[in-house]
Amino acid sequence: MPRVNVKERLIEHAEDVFRRKGFNAASVQDITEAAGVPKGSFYNHFASKQDLAAEIVARYARATDFSALHGEGPALDRLHRHLTGQIDRIRASGVEFGCLLGTFAGDGTTAGQRVRESVRDALDDWAGAMTRTIAEGQAAGEITADRPPAGLAVFLLDLLEGATLRAKATGDQSSVADEVSIALDALRA
Protein backbone atom coordinates (compact mmCIF):
# COMPACT_ATOMS: atom_id res chain seq x y z
CA MET A 1 0.00 0.00 0.00
CA PRO A 2 1.61 3.36 -0.97
CA ARG A 3 2.32 5.67 1.98
CA VAL A 4 0.09 8.52 0.79
CA ASN A 5 -2.80 6.11 0.67
CA VAL A 6 -2.18 5.00 4.26
CA LYS A 7 -2.18 8.61 5.49
CA GLU A 8 -5.42 9.35 3.67
CA ARG A 9 -7.04 6.21 5.06
CA LEU A 10 -6.00 7.19 8.61
CA ILE A 11 -7.46 10.69 8.24
CA GLU A 12 -10.62 9.37 6.62
CA HIS A 13 -11.37 6.88 9.42
CA ALA A 14 -10.08 8.83 12.42
CA GLU A 15 -12.94 11.33 12.33
CA ASP A 16 -15.51 8.59 12.92
CA VAL A 17 -13.43 6.92 15.66
CA PHE A 18 -12.83 10.24 17.46
CA ARG A 19 -16.51 11.20 17.24
CA ARG A 20 -17.62 7.83 18.62
CA LYS A 21 -15.06 7.57 21.43
CA GLY A 22 -13.79 11.07 22.10
CA PHE A 23 -10.10 11.95 22.10
CA ASN A 24 -9.08 10.07 25.23
CA ALA A 25 -10.85 6.76 24.69
CA ALA A 26 -9.86 6.52 21.02
CA SER A 27 -6.55 4.65 20.78
CA VAL A 28 -4.10 4.68 17.91
CA GLN A 29 -4.97 0.99 17.49
CA ASP A 30 -8.70 1.81 17.20
CA ILE A 31 -7.84 4.23 14.40
CA THR A 32 -5.44 1.93 12.51
CA GLU A 33 -7.96 -0.93 12.80
CA ALA A 34 -10.78 1.25 11.45
CA ALA A 35 -8.50 2.36 8.61
CA GLY A 36 -7.38 -1.22 7.93
CA VAL A 37 -3.68 -0.35 8.10
CA PRO A 38 -0.86 -1.81 10.26
CA LYS A 39 -0.62 -0.16 13.69
CA GLY A 40 3.08 0.50 13.16
CA SER A 41 2.36 2.62 10.08
CA PHE A 42 0.66 5.34 12.16
CA TYR A 43 3.86 7.03 13.30
CA ASN A 44 5.20 7.19 9.74
CA HIS A 45 2.51 9.80 9.12
CA PHE A 46 1.70 11.47 12.44
CA ALA A 47 3.92 12.41 15.35
CA SER A 48 1.14 11.63 17.84
CA LYS A 49 -2.58 11.08 18.32
CA GLN A 50 -2.75 14.83 19.15
CA ASP A 51 -1.23 15.63 15.77
CA LEU A 52 -3.86 13.61 13.90
CA ALA A 53 -6.68 14.96 16.11
CA ALA A 54 -5.73 18.59 15.38
CA GLU A 55 -5.80 17.78 11.66
CA ILE A 56 -9.20 16.05 12.00
CA VAL A 57 -10.69 19.11 13.73
CA ALA A 58 -9.40 21.42 10.98
CA ARG A 59 -10.76 19.02 8.34
CA TYR A 60 -14.17 18.89 10.05
CA ALA A 61 -14.24 22.70 10.11
CA ARG A 62 -13.30 22.92 6.40
CA ALA A 63 -16.13 20.50 5.56
CA THR A 64 -18.72 22.68 7.33
CA ASP A 65 -21.25 23.97 4.81
CA PHE A 66 -21.59 27.75 5.16
CA SER A 67 -23.35 28.22 1.81
CA ALA A 68 -26.80 28.83 3.38
CA LEU A 69 -25.36 31.85 5.25
CA HIS A 70 -24.34 33.51 1.99
CA GLY A 71 -27.56 32.71 0.12
CA GLU A 72 -30.55 34.86 -0.78
CA GLY A 73 -33.30 36.11 1.52
CA PRO A 74 -33.64 37.48 5.05
CA ALA A 75 -30.66 36.92 7.38
CA LEU A 76 -32.76 35.05 9.97
CA ASP A 77 -33.92 32.59 7.29
CA ARG A 78 -30.33 32.05 6.18
CA LEU A 79 -29.22 31.44 9.79
CA HIS A 80 -32.12 29.02 10.23
CA ARG A 81 -31.18 27.08 7.07
CA HIS A 82 -27.53 26.94 8.15
CA LEU A 83 -28.29 25.72 11.69
CA THR A 84 -30.83 23.18 10.39
CA GLY A 85 -28.12 21.89 8.05
CA GLN A 86 -25.81 21.41 11.06
CA ILE A 87 -28.54 19.55 12.96
CA ASP A 88 -28.96 17.25 9.94
CA ARG A 89 -25.20 16.74 9.68
CA ILE A 90 -25.03 15.59 13.31
CA ARG A 91 -28.05 13.32 12.88
CA ALA A 92 -26.43 11.71 9.84
CA SER A 93 -23.28 10.84 11.80
CA GLY A 94 -25.17 9.60 14.89
CA VAL A 95 -26.91 11.83 17.46
CA GLU A 96 -25.40 9.82 20.33
CA PHE A 97 -21.90 10.76 19.11
CA GLY A 98 -22.60 14.51 19.09
CA CYS A 99 -20.67 17.17 17.21
CA LEU A 100 -16.97 16.50 16.67
CA LEU A 101 -16.07 20.09 17.65
CA GLY A 102 -18.13 19.86 20.84
CA THR A 103 -16.58 16.51 21.71
CA PHE A 104 -13.05 17.87 21.26
CA ALA A 105 -13.95 21.09 23.13
CA GLY A 106 -14.95 18.86 26.05
CA ASP A 107 -11.76 16.78 25.79
CA GLY A 108 -9.57 19.84 25.41
CA THR A 109 -8.08 19.81 28.90
CA THR A 110 -6.36 16.48 28.31
CA ALA A 111 -6.05 16.52 24.51
CA GLY A 112 -3.28 19.10 24.61
CA GLN A 113 -2.40 22.48 23.18
CA ARG A 114 -2.50 21.69 19.45
CA VAL A 115 -5.99 20.18 19.64
CA ARG A 116 -7.23 23.07 21.80
CA GLU A 117 -5.95 25.62 19.28
CA SER A 118 -7.51 23.72 16.41
CA VAL A 119 -10.88 23.70 18.23
CA ARG A 120 -10.63 27.41 19.05
CA ASP A 121 -9.82 28.28 15.42
CA ALA A 122 -12.76 26.21 14.18
CA LEU A 123 -15.18 27.82 16.66
CA ASP A 124 -13.88 31.31 15.78
CA ASP A 125 -14.25 30.74 12.04
CA TRP A 126 -17.77 29.40 12.50
CA ALA A 127 -18.87 32.28 14.73
CA GLY A 128 -17.22 34.69 12.27
CA ALA A 129 -19.28 33.36 9.36
CA MET A 130 -22.51 33.78 11.36
CA THR A 131 -21.40 37.23 12.58
CA ARG A 132 -21.29 38.52 8.99
CA THR A 133 -24.84 37.28 8.28
CA ILE A 134 -26.10 38.79 11.56
CA ALA A 135 -24.47 42.15 10.74
CA GLU A 136 -26.28 42.11 7.38
CA GLY A 137 -29.56 41.39 9.20
CA GLN A 138 -28.89 44.29 11.55
CA ALA A 139 -28.15 46.63 8.64
CA ALA A 140 -31.46 45.53 7.08
CA GLY A 141 -33.30 46.29 10.36
CA GLU A 142 -34.31 42.64 10.68
CA ILE A 143 -32.10 41.69 13.65
CA THR A 144 -31.86 43.60 16.93
CA ALA A 145 -29.09 46.21 16.96
CA ASP A 146 -29.05 46.20 20.79
CA ARG A 147 -26.16 43.71 20.86
CA PRO A 148 -22.92 43.36 18.85
CA PRO A 149 -23.27 40.81 16.02
CA ALA A 150 -20.30 38.75 17.28
CA GLY A 151 -22.01 38.26 20.67
CA LEU A 152 -25.21 37.10 19.02
CA ALA A 153 -23.26 34.67 16.80
CA VAL A 154 -21.51 33.12 19.81
CA PHE A 155 -24.90 32.84 21.53
CA LEU A 156 -26.38 30.91 18.55
CA LEU A 157 -23.37 28.65 18.20
CA ASP A 158 -23.18 27.83 21.92
CA LEU A 159 -26.91 27.11 22.06
CA LEU A 160 -26.51 24.66 19.17
CA GLU A 161 -23.52 22.98 20.87
CA GLY A 162 -25.29 22.81 24.24
CA ALA A 163 -28.47 21.35 22.73
CA THR A 164 -26.34 18.85 20.78
CA LEU A 165 -24.54 17.88 24.00
CA ARG A 166 -27.95 17.15 25.61
CA ALA A 167 -28.92 15.08 22.55
CA LYS A 168 -25.67 13.14 22.94
CA ALA A 169 -26.54 12.38 26.58
CA THR A 170 -30.18 11.46 25.93
CA GLY A 171 -29.88 9.95 22.43
CA ASP A 172 -32.79 12.21 21.46
CA GLN A 173 -32.25 15.17 19.15
CA SER A 174 -35.91 16.25 19.06
CA SER A 175 -35.60 19.35 21.26
CA VAL A 176 -32.72 20.89 19.26
CA ALA A 177 -34.82 22.42 16.46
CA ASP A 178 -37.18 24.07 18.99
CA GLU A 179 -34.24 25.48 20.95
CA VAL A 180 -32.73 26.91 17.76
CA SER A 181 -36.09 28.48 16.97
CA ILE A 182 -36.25 30.14 20.43
CA ALA A 183 -32.69 31.42 19.94
CA LEU A 184 -33.43 32.87 16.50
CA ASP A 185 -36.59 34.58 17.83
CA ALA A 186 -34.34 36.24 20.42
CA LEU A 187 -32.41 37.92 17.57
CA ARG A 188 -35.49 39.43 15.95
CA ALA A 189 -35.56 43.27 15.88
Place this chain on the structure above:
Amino acid sequence: MPRVNVKERLIEHAEDVFRRKGFNAASVQDITEAAGVPKGSFYNHFASKQDLAAEIVARYARATDFSALHGEGPALDRLHRHLTGQIDRIRASGVEFGCLLGTFAGDGTTAGQRVRESVRDALDDWAGAMTRTIAEGQAAGEITADRPPAGLAVFLLDLLEGATLRAKATGDQSSVADEVSIALDALRA
Protein backbone atom coordinates in the same frame (compact mmCIF):
# COMPACT_ATOMS: atom_id res chain seq x y z
CA MET B 1 -7.64 3.71 57.99
CA PRO B 2 -11.26 2.59 58.56
CA ARG B 3 -13.09 1.46 55.39
CA VAL B 4 -15.83 4.08 55.60
CA ASN B 5 -13.19 6.78 55.65
CA VAL B 6 -11.53 5.39 52.51
CA LYS B 7 -14.83 5.40 50.62
CA GLU B 8 -15.54 8.98 51.64
CA ARG B 9 -12.07 10.06 50.62
CA LEU B 10 -12.48 8.42 47.20
CA ILE B 11 -15.82 10.18 46.61
CA GLU B 12 -14.47 13.48 47.84
CA HIS B 13 -11.46 13.49 45.51
CA ALA B 14 -12.96 11.75 42.47
CA GLU B 15 -15.11 14.77 41.54
CA ASP B 16 -12.06 16.94 41.04
CA VAL B 17 -10.15 14.25 39.11
CA PHE B 18 -13.13 13.55 36.84
CA ARG B 19 -13.72 17.25 36.17
CA ARG B 20 -10.07 17.81 35.32
CA LYS B 21 -9.58 14.75 33.13
CA GLY B 22 -13.02 13.61 32.01
CA PHE B 23 -14.27 10.06 32.52
CA ASN B 24 -11.97 8.32 30.06
CA ALA B 25 -8.64 9.92 30.90
CA ALA B 26 -9.19 9.65 34.68
CA SER B 27 -7.74 6.35 35.85
CA VAL B 28 -8.55 4.51 39.07
CA GLN B 29 -4.93 5.17 40.03
CA ASP B 30 -5.38 8.95 39.48
CA ILE B 31 -8.35 8.83 41.87
CA THR B 32 -6.70 6.71 44.56
CA GLU B 33 -3.58 8.91 44.39
CA ALA B 34 -5.66 12.09 44.75
CA ALA B 35 -7.49 10.50 47.67
CA GLY B 36 -4.23 9.31 49.24
CA VAL B 37 -5.45 5.70 49.60
CA PRO B 38 -3.93 2.43 48.31
CA LYS B 39 -4.96 1.61 44.72
CA GLY B 40 -6.13 -1.86 45.76
CA SER B 41 -8.66 -0.38 48.20
CA PHE B 42 -10.76 1.07 45.34
CA TYR B 43 -12.54 -2.17 44.50
CA ASN B 44 -13.48 -2.76 48.14
CA HIS B 45 -15.85 0.18 47.74
CA PHE B 46 -16.80 0.43 44.07
CA ALA B 47 -17.44 -2.27 41.48
CA SER B 48 -15.95 -0.10 38.74
CA LYS B 49 -14.91 3.40 37.70
CA GLN B 50 -18.40 3.67 36.13
CA ASP B 51 -19.95 2.91 39.51
CA LEU B 52 -18.04 5.71 41.22
CA ALA B 53 -18.67 8.12 38.32
CA ALA B 54 -22.44 7.60 38.48
CA GLU B 55 -22.32 8.36 42.21
CA ILE B 56 -20.20 11.48 41.61
CA VAL B 57 -22.72 12.80 39.07
CA ALA B 58 -25.60 12.25 41.50
CA ARG B 59 -23.60 13.93 44.26
CA TYR B 60 -22.80 16.92 42.03
CA ALA B 61 -26.50 17.23 41.21
CA ARG B 62 -27.49 17.08 44.90
CA ALA B 63 -24.98 19.84 45.67
CA THR B 64 -26.53 22.18 43.07
CA ASP B 65 -27.97 25.24 44.76
CA PHE B 66 -31.57 25.76 43.62
CA SER B 67 -32.44 28.19 46.42
CA ALA B 68 -32.39 31.29 44.18
CA LEU B 69 -35.14 29.72 42.03
CA HIS B 70 -37.46 29.51 45.01
CA GLY B 71 -36.67 32.95 46.40
CA GLU B 72 -38.61 36.20 46.29
CA GLY B 73 -39.15 38.52 43.34
CA PRO B 74 -39.80 38.26 39.61
CA ALA B 75 -39.15 34.85 38.01
CA LEU B 76 -36.63 36.26 35.51
CA ASP B 77 -34.59 37.75 38.37
CA ARG B 78 -34.63 34.42 40.19
CA LEU B 79 -33.51 32.56 37.04
CA HIS B 80 -30.75 35.15 36.58
CA ARG B 81 -29.52 34.72 40.16
CA HIS B 82 -29.59 30.93 39.81
CA LEU B 83 -27.67 30.90 36.51
CA THR B 84 -25.16 33.46 37.80
CA GLY B 85 -24.60 31.18 40.78
CA GLN B 86 -23.84 28.28 38.42
CA ILE B 87 -21.38 30.44 36.46
CA ASP B 88 -19.64 31.29 39.75
CA ARG B 89 -19.58 27.61 40.78
CA ILE B 90 -17.83 26.66 37.53
CA ARG B 91 -15.34 29.54 37.86
CA ALA B 92 -14.52 28.45 41.40
CA SER B 93 -13.64 24.92 40.27
CA GLY B 94 -11.70 26.06 37.18
CA VAL B 95 -13.21 27.40 33.96
CA GLU B 96 -10.89 25.23 31.85
CA PHE B 97 -12.38 22.11 33.48
CA GLY B 98 -15.98 23.06 32.64
CA CYS B 99 -19.13 21.73 34.26
CA LEU B 100 -18.96 18.17 35.59
CA LEU B 101 -22.39 17.36 34.11
CA GLY B 102 -21.38 18.71 30.71
CA THR B 103 -18.10 16.80 30.80
CA PHE B 104 -19.89 13.53 31.61
CA ALA B 105 -22.61 14.26 29.02
CA GLY B 106 -19.80 14.51 26.46
CA ASP B 107 -18.15 11.30 27.71
CA GLY B 108 -21.46 9.44 27.83
CA THR B 109 -20.95 7.28 24.77
CA THR B 110 -17.98 5.50 26.29
CA ALA B 111 -18.73 5.93 30.02
CA GLY B 112 -21.53 3.36 29.91
CA GLN B 113 -25.20 3.05 30.77
CA ARG B 114 -25.08 3.86 34.51
CA VAL B 115 -23.20 7.12 34.01
CA ARG B 116 -25.51 8.11 31.12
CA GLU B 117 -28.59 7.52 33.27
CA SER B 118 -27.09 9.49 36.13
CA VAL B 119 -26.38 12.43 33.78
CA ARG B 120 -29.89 12.27 32.29
CA ASP B 121 -31.48 12.26 35.76
CA ALA B 122 -29.38 15.23 36.84
CA LEU B 123 -30.23 17.23 33.69
CA ASP B 124 -33.95 16.37 34.07
CA ASP B 125 -34.03 17.43 37.73
CA TRP B 126 -32.25 20.69 36.92
CA ALA B 127 -34.54 21.52 33.98
CA GLY B 128 -37.53 20.57 36.19
CA ALA B 129 -36.54 23.06 38.87
CA MET B 130 -36.23 25.87 36.28
CA THR B 131 -39.50 24.78 34.62
CA ARG B 132 -41.42 25.48 37.83
CA THR B 133 -39.95 28.98 38.13
CA ILE B 134 -40.70 29.68 34.44
CA ALA B 135 -44.32 28.50 34.86
CA GLU B 136 -44.68 30.93 37.78
CA GLY B 137 -43.31 33.71 35.57
CA GLN B 138 -45.79 32.80 32.85
CA ALA B 139 -48.69 32.82 35.32
CA ALA B 140 -47.54 36.29 36.45
CA GLY B 141 -47.48 37.50 32.81
CA GLU B 142 -43.75 38.16 33.05
CA ILE B 143 -42.52 35.34 30.76
CA THR B 144 -43.81 34.58 27.26
CA ALA B 145 -46.66 32.05 27.23
CA ASP B 146 -45.97 31.24 23.56
CA ARG B 147 -43.83 28.25 24.50
CA PRO B 148 -44.20 25.45 27.08
CA PRO B 149 -42.17 26.17 30.24
CA ALA B 150 -40.25 22.88 29.98
CA GLY B 151 -38.99 23.83 26.50
CA LEU B 152 -37.80 27.21 27.75
CA ALA B 153 -36.04 25.58 30.72
CA VAL B 154 -34.17 23.16 28.45
CA PHE B 155 -33.21 26.11 26.23
CA LEU B 156 -31.71 28.01 29.21
CA LEU B 157 -29.88 24.98 30.55
CA ASP B 158 -28.42 24.01 27.17
CA LEU B 159 -27.29 27.58 26.49
CA LEU B 160 -25.46 27.58 29.84
CA GLU B 161 -23.83 24.21 29.07
CA GLY B 162 -22.88 25.26 25.54
CA ALA B 163 -21.39 28.55 26.71
CA THR B 164 -19.52 26.69 29.47
CA LEU B 165 -18.17 24.23 26.89
CA ARG B 166 -16.82 27.18 24.87
CA ALA B 167 -15.24 28.60 28.04
CA LYS B 168 -13.63 25.21 28.66
CA ALA B 169 -12.13 25.27 25.14
CA THR B 170 -10.96 28.90 25.28
CA GLY B 171 -10.15 29.19 28.99
CA ASP B 172 -12.22 32.39 28.95
CA GLN B 173 -15.60 32.52 30.70
CA SER B 174 -16.26 36.20 29.92
CA SER B 175 -18.93 35.67 27.23
CA VAL B 176 -21.11 33.36 29.36
CA ALA B 177 -22.89 36.08 31.38
CA ASP B 178 -23.79 37.99 28.19
CA GLU B 179 -25.12 34.86 26.56
CA VAL B 180 -27.27 34.09 29.61
CA SER B 181 -28.59 37.65 29.47
CA ILE B 182 -29.56 37.24 25.76
CA ALA B 183 -31.29 33.94 26.62
CA LEU B 184 -33.25 35.47 29.53
CA ASP B 185 -34.34 38.40 27.33
CA ALA B 186 -35.74 35.80 24.91
CA LEU B 187 -38.09 34.61 27.68
CA ARG B 188 -39.55 38.05 28.37
CA ALA B 189 -43.30 38.38 27.68
